[in-house]
Amino acid sequence: MTDLVWLVPLLPLIGFIINGLGFGKISKNTAAIIGCGSVFLSLIIVAGIFYEDLGRGGEAVQKTYFTWITAGNLSIDFSLLIDRLSIVMMLIVTGVGLLIHIYSVGYMHNDVGFGKFFAYMNLFMFSMLVLVLGANYVMLFIGWEGVGLCSYLLIGFWYKNREYTAAANKAFIMNRIGDLGFLLGLFLIFKTFGTSDFQRVFSSVQSFSSGDITITLITLFLFIGAMGKSAQIPLFTWLPDAMAGPTPVSALIHAATMVTAGIYMIARSNIMYALAPSTSEFVAVVGALTALMAGFIALTQTDIKKVLAYSTVSQLGYMFVALGLTAYSSAMFHVMTHAFFKALLFLGAGSVIHALSGEQNMRKMGGLRKHLPITFITMAIATLAIVGFPPFAGFFSKDEILTAAYSHSMFLFVILSLTSVLTVLYMFRFFFLTFFGEFRGTKYQIDHIHESPKSMTLPLLILMVLSAVGGGLGIPEALGGKHFLSEYFNHVFGGNTRIQSHEVSHFFEYGLMIISMVLIILIYQFTKQRYDKKVIGKSVEELKMSLWYKLSLNKFYVDELYDKIIVKPLNGMSNFFFNSIEKKVIDGAVNGSGQTVYFLSSMLKSLQSGNIGFYVLMMVIGIVAILFFSLINTITL
Amino acid sequence: MNSTPIDFFPIVIQFFVAAGFVGITMFATHFIGPKLNTRKKLKPFESGVQSVGNARQPFAIKYFLTAILFVLFDVEVIFLYPYAVNFLELGMSGLITMLLFMGLLLCGLIYVIRSGALDWE
């Protein structure tokens, strides 16, 4: 099967070509079969590769097909690298991708652009697989740009209005800034190592000393690329806007796969990052701050997909902290579990939106657990998984990152713990607002509410199982488990001698687990009261009752106390981050730079006056300047 | 063939004579002749034909076209000079080259004639 690895990206590409060329000519069923089938076949091959790799013991295989580009002494091969890192990524991409493809069959069935949608999705799969399989930075970059392009196409899939243009522009500018960093890093790699091949770069980088300025620069540039793609401060604001696309797109691209490309890239370059401690430090801090800030913002969002989007940003921050702490396998572990539960959350949200004929405002939902039982159960598991309740997947991966943070720096640990609390808060808020309480939508919606078709619930159920048991791959030793994943990755990251150990006492781990469990239960109670039984508008009689009665009715004003000391400040912070930092500072900077360029543009436009006389004058001035400065230059030489 | 600045002296003299003649005649006629400015006299003289309208107007395109074509073909003649100086040394190949060159010019001429650029009416 390993010999067939070239088929893995090729099959979705073929799917794209057939669906793309045949759009409008082939029936929806055929398009769906081609779209899902191609990904399915890829998955089978990937599974075969996975199996063979287990038998081989994790030896990395590089398949070189042809010399792609030659320019002077620079030659870039078209080659695919199969090691355990790329295998895991391939499994995630094709596995979760297949489920989301199947889900889309149901979700998009009424859309006129059905075939086009599958064509774009397949194109995305192709680019993403090139990204993870490429054996050099150039191929990685090509996949990187490819996924960006597909994301751009898919965000705008439904939108024909001006609003889209603004969102797309923002996504565009931010990703370009990131790509700029990536490209500069790429060119620096060329200049330093004379090659972009992973294995050759990493073997020659060993001769550099730790903290070498070139390596620091390269890693910093690459990280700027990762910031853009993986939505970190200050380039994160495009991700919530990208929710304008269809929900399966949000699940696949903006939650499970594309946004983790930055994490994959840094994990891939781990040897360089371990050599650049200051960059690693920076990565960790940026990740932690992003996690915290996005967590705060998620608290007050009312759009169901926006909450999940900010949550994604926050979780990506976690992964960057892990990367910065050189806990690469923990980062990959979280990438995996996150892919499961976040895809599930998005698909579940999609199911809700689908059921409510396109409603996305959580204030207009509520009480859906009766109407959408399967969605409800799967979402419940997903929520438990993301908040880190044992024994669901998120618990183990998050726990690992927290442990790593604790062993490294108290500051990071505190921020991450705080973020965990926020995660629990906004996730339960999301959960209760959607599924509990009274239904607050329109009559029309309640009449037409329906559980989603099988093609949509099946992926939900599979993802639910994965979210529930996915953590089993990395049960910490403290619980007497065996960390399969970290052993599995030993072949990839084991060669990196600069990885710090993150050993902490088992006692601490137990404490952490217990505290987090207790906290989750407490917050569960708190949010349940707040959002589940919330009565909107109290009757006049209530006000006349005796003080004691009121006290007991209002549970001794505990709620109000909560409100004053916890909820108000939290919401205040949330609003502050959302309105001030995100809207004013970051978006302001983006818009400001755009406006500056436009201002310059109109200045330069007015220079083009249309008068030959002026043109000739400018030419002459140019000539005189050239002659003058060149001659001055020769005198001073 | 040693030449000194003094050898160019006749040229200078000739220049001054030429310039002086032009200047003197122009000024002399002005001062000598009696001045009688009538309306008729101030009109541009056009060989006895009644002058019509402003003289500063575009001339007929025929003149322009003919003049341009003349300039073009006239200038090409300068390539004959180097050939004329060296035609003995260049021999047969030179002749063929020159014939080709003239042939190309002839193509242009044929085009000009057949497209009617030189037809006066």
Added chain:
Amino acid sequence: MNVVIALTITGILNLFGSIFSYRKITPLLSIIGLTTAIVFNSMYWNTNQSFFNHMMVVDNYAVAFGTVCMVLAACLIIFYNRFMGDNDHHLPEVLSVIVLSVDGAIVMVSYTNLLMLFLGVEILSISFYILAGLKKKDLGSNEAAIKYFLMGAFSTGFLLLGITLIYGATASFDLSVISEYVKLNSTSTNYLLLSGVLLILVGLLFKVAAAPFHFWTPDVYQGAPTIITAFFATVGKIASFGAFYRLFQMCFSPIVNEWSGVIMVVAIITMFIGNITALQQKNLKRMFAYSSIAHAGYMLLALLSHDYLGGNAILFYSIAYGISSMSAFIIIHIIQTQTGTDEAMGFAGLVHKNKTLAMITAISMLSLSGIPLTAGFFGKFYLFSSAIESGYVLLVCLAVINSFIGIYYYFKPVIESYFKDSITDDVIKLKSVETILLIFLSIATILLGIFPGLVPAI
């Protein structure tokens, strides 16, 4: 050499088309002539012959650039009928001028004598002056012609003065003699030579439309008939760069330090002016004029590379840029004739009018903006890496920033054609030969984006 002869004969035959009444077959004749010339040209591959008493040499560089120019010219002629519509009274003459201007382009990429450089530049330029003013009654076309003509003639003066000064310094017009002289005298500054080099530089910078000698470009590109603009932007620019690179790498590379600063500054200004001004353009032809200025800025980077890498890079970029702009301009014209607007909104809803056309628009825009898996990406990649190899890191950073600014405006037509509703619902119909040609150009763009090795090293 056979190529020049074939093209000249084709030109003359075309010229006689209207007076000997075979005007109908002149487009066919031109295509046949160009094909013959392309075949002749490709036979010179790896032969390195010199012609006309060492006035021209046909090395691989010349063959490659010549072929690109001729192929692009052939594409243009296929579309010519559609572009000029019924107003093809002068069809044979125009085709003749086009074919003869390609002759000039061939001379420009294969000269080994400054005389031939001058002749090539002038054959190309004079033809271009005529072509710019093709629409006699159209004021825009008139204005374009006079602007191009006056400024072109002006810049020719500088080119000539430069050639003369170099002749004064080296006593020869022959590139090999000049380069020997430059090599021997590279340690001390020869002001006559240096001034000559700089003035030639100015003349050529004008031809490639680099700032601050770019002012003619937007006006001329907008005013000229669209297909002619396509010709200027592709063949004109590529041939000029062919000449530029040939001269400066063959002759003046030993004194690179004395002119590289100028190129650097000019390249930076050119890129920024081109890209930034393009952002606010409503008229698409004008936008593409600015974008072609920006492309000239990128291509200047190749001149700075110390070795043959630059030649390969500039060739690849020329091909990528040439085919993409050619299809872009052709599409603009199709849209323009259909909707009557030059602006990006003419593309609105193109995908509903003609899917193939929308697809081709997208591909050519992606390629022009340098997105991977299109030829444009590798064009930029080669250019930038050749400049990096020579140590111009900062310059490349600025170029990369610029190429990202570029993406912004290149996406305008794509967004319009895919995400907007059309004003009219008419279906755009193309002749099958035109569709095939456009598809061919797009496939070439994609193929080169996947297998850049298809372009041979020179």
Added chain:
Amino acid sequence: MNTILSIVPIQYYIILSAILFSIGVMGVLTRSNAIIIFMSVEIMLNSVNLLLAAFSTYHNDAAGQIFVFFIMAVAAAEVAVGLAIIVMIYRNINTIDIYNLNKLKG
């Protein structure tokens, strides 16, 4: 022939040509009549011709003079095209003042 240069040094020719060339440039810069601009360009070309002839003598090399012939021939062609363009414009807008030609801008 060479002796001419021993009397009038080559530098003089260079300076003369430079002055002529500059006059041409100034003409292009200051005049607004297209024909006069074009004449100024011709002055520039002719200054180059002069310099070429001088260098040709200086180096004892005929190539420079041949180059002059080519410049003259090409200039004639340029004149033909240029005047045709100017006439075309005059027919359309009745003026050849270049400052009236600024419809294309921005």
